Amino acid sequence: MTKNILFGLIVATAAIFSMIYFSVGLYVQAGIALIAGIFWLSLEIRERQSFPTTFFLLFVGLVVVGALNRVMVLLLLAGLCAAIAAWDLSRFIARTRDKVEAEMKAVLEARHLQKLLVVTGLGFVIALPPTVVNLSLNFLTLAVLTLVMLLMLRASLLYLRRDDKGEN
Amino acid sequence: MKLTLFLVIGLIFAIVILGLASLQRDVLVLAIPLIVYLFAAIAQRPDELNLKVTREVSPDYAPQGTPITVRLTVLNQGAAIDELTIQDILPDGVRKLDGKSSATGYLESQGIIELEYTIEAIRGEYRAYETHVYARDFLNFFETPHIYRTSPRLLIHPRYPKLNRIKIRPPQTRGFAGPISARQGGTGIDFWTVREYQSGDPQRQINWKLAARSDHELFTNIFEQERVADVGIILDSRERVNVVTDQGSLFEFGVRAAASLAENFLDDGNRVSLLIYGSGLGRVFPGYGRFQRERILKALSRARPEVNFALETLTNLPTRFFPVKSQIVLISPLIPEDIPVVALMRSHGYSVIVISPDPISYEAGIDGDFSSQAYRIAYAERDLMLRQIRYTGAQVINWRVDQPLEMAIGVALSRQPAALHNIRGGKP
Numbered sequence: 001m002t003k004n005i006l007f008g009l010i011v012a013t014a015a016i017f018s019m020i021y022f023s024v025g026l027y028v029q030a031g032i033a034l035i036a037g038i039f040w041l042s043l044e045i046r047e048r049q050s051f052p053t054t055f056f057l058l059f060v061g062l063v064v065v066g067a068l069n070r071v072m073v074l075l076l077l078a079g080l081c082a083a084i085a086a087w088d089l090s091r092f093i094a095r096t097r098d099k100v101e102a103e104m105k106a107v108l109e110a111r112h113l114q115k116l117l118v119v120t121g122l123g124f125v126i127a128l129p130p131t132v133v134n135l136s137l138n139f140l141t142l143a144v145l146t147l148v149m150l151l152m153l154r155a156s157l158l159y160l161r162r163d164d165k166g167e168n
Numbered sequence: 169m170k171l172t173l174f175l176v177i178g179l180i181f182a183i184v185i186l187g188l189a190s191l192q193r194d195v196l197v198l199a200i201p202l203i204v205y206l207f208a209a210i211a212q213r214p215d216e217l218n219l220k221v222t223r224e225v226s227p228d229y230a231p232q233g234t235p236i237t238v239r240l241t242v243l244n245q246g247a248a249i250d251e252l253t254i255q256d257i258l259p260d261g262v263r264k265l266d267g268k269s270s271a272t273g274y275l276e277s278q279g280i281i282e283l284e285y286t287i288e289a290i291r292g293e294y295r296a297y298e299t300h301v302y303a304r305d306f307l308n309f310f311e312t313p314h315i316y317r318t319s320p321r322l323l324i325h326p327r328y329p330k331l332n333r334i335k336i337r338p339p340q341t342r343g344f345a346g347p348i349s350a351r352q353g354g355t356g357i358d359f360w361t362v363r364e365y366q367s368g369d370p371q372r373q374i375n376w377k378l379a380a381r382s383d384h385e386l387f388t389n390i391f392e393q394e395r396v397a398d399v400g401i402i403l404d405s406r407e408r409v410n411v412v413t414d415q416g417s418l419f420e421f422g423v424r425a426a427a428s429l430a431e432n433f434l435d436d437g438n439r440v441s442l443l444i445y446g447s448g449l450g451r452v453f454p455g456y457g458r459f460q461r462e463r464i465l466k467a468l469s470r471a472r473p474e475v476n477f478a479l480e481t482l483t484n485l486p487t488r489f490f491p492v493k494s495q496i497v498l499i500s501p502l503i504p505e506d507i508p509v510v511a512l513m514r515s516h517g518y519s520v521i522v523i524s525p526d527p528i529s530y531e532a533g534i535d536g537d538f539s540s541q542a543y544r545i546a547y548a549e550r551d552l553m554l555r556q557i558r559y560t561g562a563q564v565i566n567w568r569v570d571q572p573l574e575m576a577i578g579v580a581l582s583r584q585p586a587a588l589h590n591i592r593g594g595k596p
Contacts, residue, residue: 053175060179064186067194076194081201088205091172091308096272099253104273108251111274115250115306119208123201130197137191146188153181 002093002109003044009086010041016079017062020071033062044090047097056087073131081120088116173309176206205307213310214303218246221299221316228320229466232291232327235265240283240299248276250306256283257298261290291423293470294322325465326420328427331574333436334581338519340493341395356391363388398441398454399433400490401426401464403471404500405446408480410473411501411527413534419473421525421569422499428573429497429523430464442467443489445482447474451489482509493517498562501527504553511560520562523577524554529568 014037021030040055063080067073092112100108137145180202187196220243225236240256256269267285275281299316362375365386378387403426411418426442433440434457442464444450452460452467478484482505490496496518500506513520528546532538550566558564565580567573 053172057175057179060183063198064183064195067192067198068190070192070194073194073197076198077201080198084201084205088307095308099270099272101268101271101273104271108272108274111250112306115208115212119205119307120201122208123204126204127197127200130193130200134193142188142191146185149181149184149188153177156177 002089002113005113006044006086006089006093007041009082009089010037010044013037013059013079013082013086014041016075016082017059017066020066020075020079021062024069024071026066026069026071029062029065033059040086052087052090052094056083059083074128077124077127077131081124084123085116085120170309170311173206173209176202176309180206206309209305209307209309212250212305212307214249214305214312215247217249217301217303217312217314219243219301219314219316220245221301221318223297223299223318223320225320225322229323229325232324233288234324235286235288236322237284237286238269240269242275242281242283242299242301244275244277244279246277248274248279249303250274251304251308252281253302253304254281254283255300255302256285257300258287259294259297261292262294263288289322289324291324291326291420291469292472294324295319323466323469325469326424326427328424328431329573331428331432331577334429334432334577336397336399336433336495336519336521338397338399338493338495339517340491341393341397356394358392358394360390360392363390396437396439398491398494399438400441400443400454400494400496401430401433402485402496402498402500403442403444403468404482404498404502405444405450405471405473406479407446407473407475409446409501409503409527411531413531415534417473418501418525418527418530418569419471421567422501423468423471425499425523425525425567425573427465427468429499430468431461434458434461434464440464441490443486444468444471445485446479447472447476448479449486454491482506485509485513487513487516487518490518493519495519495521497521497523499523499525501525502550502553502557504549507553507556507560510557510562514560514562520560521565522557522562523565523567523573526550526566526568529570533570 014033017033018030018037021027021033036055036058040052043051059079060083063076063083066076096105096108180199183195183199183202187193187199222241222243224239224241226239227234227236230236238256240254242252242254244252251272252275253272254270258264258269265286265288268283269285271281271283273281297318297320299318301314301316303312303314304310362378365374365388369388373389375387375389379385403422405419405422430440430442437456439454439456440460441454442450442452444467450467450471452463455463482500487496496513498510498513498520500522502522502524510520510522528543528550529538532540532543537543554564554566563581565576567576
């Protein structure tokens with residue numbers, strides 16, 4: 001069942017992005033999304049899950065390009081959530097293949113799918129309100145915000161690295 | 169900590185910074201699903217593992233090649249774990265035959281995962297087992313590894329061939345009836361001598377033919393007593409005399425020979441002891457019967473060739489560990505420095521049989537190269553050494569390990585009559 005859901009998600013991701021870009025006249029992006037989707041799907045069908053992260057990054061890039069081109073943000077969000085879920089499921093299938101017994105696999109898959117549905121659904125729902133909120137920021141606030149973000153990024157990376165060393 | 173975690177964090181910050189830089193709300197919004205995804209992973213991050221790992225090995229004592237069942241039980245005494253991978257690491261010398269030694273699954277609090285598989289192990293003692301456990305959140309961003317160690321004992325003794333009865337004639341025997349000629353008159357089967365009839369001698373032992381030739385005198389047949397003897401087996405475990413190849417170790421042949429001989433002598437009712445010399449001084453004190461056989465097999469299971477600089481030569485061999493004038497069987501590939509030690513044992517009155525697994529032919533047999541100059545020189549040197557040992561009065565069996573031990577013993581002992589060795593043993 002998980003595999004079918006994964007196939008469905010890849011098809012949905014590719015379809016959403018190609019439709020979006022096709023509708024706004026960005027044919028190159030539409031073609032890339034379609035080809036990437038087909039390629040990813042064919043690899044998954046052949047159980048060669050070597051590059052799911054590459055495809056995921058490609059679709060995130062397409063999302064950003066779409067956002068910069070002021071394409072419909074709701075559809076972009078839906079496409080992004082589908083890409084996240086497809087990427088996650090692809091990794092999940094790869095790491096559980098041949099390692100989990102059938103009975104346990106059913107339990108593990110059911111729990112994973114439930115949690116993934118909640119997480120991606122929650123991500124989509126939480127992202128909806130900001131799409132209608134308009135904020136006006138002056139340059140100084142923006143600069144401070146950027147600085148804070150950079151500091152947070154640095155602090156979080158340092159924390160994670162320290163934590164990782166502690167575990168080892 | 170996984171690379172994917174850094175990837176997601178990097179993506180989030182990249183999108184946010186891009187959104188701030190481009191002043192586009194829509195770009196910023198795109199970071200939210202990724203942030204939720206990341207926080208879900210952080211919230212579900214596995215806590216400190218609190219697992220109880222138990223292992224059962226059945227049977228825990230078996231001959232080499234026997235299928236052994238391993239049952240591993242993992243009990244979760246902590247919080248539920250979204251994804252748990254268990255990998256049971258097989259010790260060196262152990263091969264999995266059937267079943268699964270690893271598993272991945274969801275483990276609820278107080279839940280149990282059981283692994284059952286069958287292994288086959290080579291001779292040895294196994295005490296330390298490792299189980300690698302990896303707990304992960306459901307998104308596989310965080311991983312907590314842990315190693316659990318369990319120590320049930322598994323003892324694998326060598327599988328060895330049965331031998332036909334080996335005739336030995338040590339200078340001294342013990343008081344109990346057995347199969348070994350004791351060189352003393354008494355009750356037995358083999359004729360020993362005649363003496364004048366004494367009152368009380370049973371009539372059926374009177375030698376009537378001899379009596380018919382004499383005047384009014386009767387003679388009684390005396391038979392040779394048959395007793396059990398003390399047999400000491402010395403297994404040479406010095407690393408310097410061992411030959412290790414891709415296909416195995418010469419020492420293993422010595423171990424199997426020691427096990428075969430011990431069983432053979434014990435089956436005859438003899439008192440058998442064992443000394444494993446080389447890595448240390450592993451001793452099994454003299455004893456009889458089935459329990460002694462088990463003790464010897466257990467000692468042989470643990471035997472391994474090692475370097476011990478104090479025991480590089482046989483000079484420190486504690487020959488007095490064995491009863492005086494008993495039978496000693498030395499199992500060793502031998503080196504020239506060992507000749508005086510064998511001579512010393514003979515001079516102490518021991519009857520010595522040397523079973524020498526042939527390292528030259530063993531090594532040459534790997535490549536099938538029996539015609540090279542090097543092989544011929546090495547063989548000549550070894551032949552000379554064995555001749556010198558034979559000259560001390562010891563019975564020497566040069567055992568080419570590609571042949572059965574039974575055959576090597578049969579051929580060698582038939583060539584060297586026991587009488588020769590008895591005469592040299594100092595007691596006719």
